[in-house]
Amino acid sequence: MLIAHVLRDKGSDVFTLMADATLEAACAELHAKRVGALVVLDGDAALYGVLSERDLVREVARRGVAALTQTVGSAMTRDVITASPDETIDECLARMTDRRVRHLPVLQDGRLIGLVSIGDLVKHRIASVEAEAAAMQAYISAR
Secondary structure, eight states: OBHHHHHHHHOOOOOEEETTSBHHHHHHHHHHHTOSEEEEEOTTSOEEEEEEHHHHHHHHHHHGGGGGGSBHHHHSBOSOOOBOTTSBHHHHHHHHHHHTOSEEEEEETTEEEEEEEHHHHHHHHHHHHHHHHHHHHHHHHHO
C-alpha cells in the first residue's frame, strides 16, 4: 500500500506553526489538535522542521519551565526525513524505525501535502495483513 492511500483515508490536514512561535504556544496547539507533532514552516511557508513531543520533553528536561519561552525554531528537529506519496508503507516504516522518528511529512514536488505517523502506517499495515489473511482463508475454504 502506498502513502497516497494512507493520506486518502486519513485526510491530508497538517497542523503547522512558524519557527518564531514559542514552545508554550506549540504545547497549546499540540493539546488542542490532539497530535504528537507539528510541522514547522519558514517565512515562505516551506517545510523548515518538525516539533515533536520528544523535542518538547528534551527542552523542558534541560531548562525547566523556562524552556516554554524558547522559540520553536530553537527546539525543533531540523534534519527532517520525508516521504513521498508513491512510497510504500513498508519503506516508510523501515526508515522511521532506522531513524527513530514517529512522524513523516509527505512532500510532492517539494510541496507539503500531508503528515503520517507511525500509528497511521501500522494501522494500515495491520488492515492489509488482515485482508490478506481473510482472502487466504476464503480461498482455502472454497477448495
